[in-house]
Amino acid sequence: MAQALKTIEEQSKIKCCCVTCGTANDELSHHYKEGVIKIIHCKQCQNPVDPYIELDDLLVFIDFVLLKLRAHRHVLFNIDKIKYNHIIKLSCAFILANAYVKWFHLKNDQFQSIINHDHHIFFALEYGFYLKLIESFLEYTIRFGFILFIAILQCGQKWTKEKSILLFRALVLSSIGQLFVLPLLIWSPDQRDYYAVLICFIFTILCHAQALNASQLLSPLISFISSTIAIVLSKLFILFFSTNYFLNNV
Structure with missing residues (x-):
């Protein structure tokens, strides 16, 4: 390995x-x-x-x-100390953090049921973390996959394996905005700060676009458009995935 x-x-x-x-x-x-x-x-x-x-x-x-x-x-x-295995570990950390945020809000919505000692709801919420982990993985896969598809279309036959690694590196490092939601769970655990979530959402789009522009794989305009569409598309897919009959009965 x-x-x-x-x-x-x-x-x-x-x-x-x-x-x-x-x-x-x-x-x-x-x-x-x-x-x-x-x-x-x-x-x-x-x-x-x-x-x-x-x-x-x-x-x-x-x-x-x-x-x-x-x-x-x-x-x-220009940073040699960020190795490929560090990027893999960082991407796993982002997926886990995103899954925890989703699971925390699910648990917070059912807080009253836990107070009433409904153990079935409690264990369902613990099981719900793994479902949120799957959602988070699918969200990142769709986002990165869509941008990779756009980059391959633009480069055509000039696309190489090295460019794929560079694209993955750029997208993972520019996902740092996802972690900014975590402090909100400490400052306001009883409610969702939708304005702060929207700010993190916009920042992630801009960070992806800037990273893609810096990598010289996509033009600035295409970087911004593809980042926006990729994030919105992944959110819509997860929304559809989380509203099916099986997840609603967890």
Whole structure:
């Protein structure tokens, strides 16, 4: 398994990217003797290839959340410590977090039944977590699958396995907005803050669009349109899935 992951990483390895203009470069910095390090300048725009390598990770994260294109390029192309297995683990964490939010609201809606010691409802809610986990997995699969389909259509025969890995990396890292809903469960556990959920929904669309734009796999307009349609389509499918007869009788 470890050997397979290493092979995938080697296949998906690409050149460094200038965070200003997006031009591929061979290296970010050059190391001289006696510990002297010189940042390489881009041959295209004459700016430093990646000034973020001198900044703390927290500052990079802030710029990433603020949807700065340079920060997204830095995270996608120029960070070697984010391995392929880290992306897999992060995607699993997002699925679990999304499932927990769905299950928490389901449990909160049935809170009065639990107070009345209705044990059947209690065990049904525990079983409901696994159903919400399936819903969350399907939601991410539809979202990523639709964007992958659009990207393949645009690139045609030029599409490669390395581009698929890059697309998956971009979509997973740009799903960080899904975690912003979790603090709402602490601040207002007895009610749903629909405005905050809507803000997280819009932020996720913008973050996906910016990540796709930074990856240079889709144009800015197509990135925004495909991200919006993919998220709305996945939400509608889950809404249809959760309203069938079997789930309503859990």
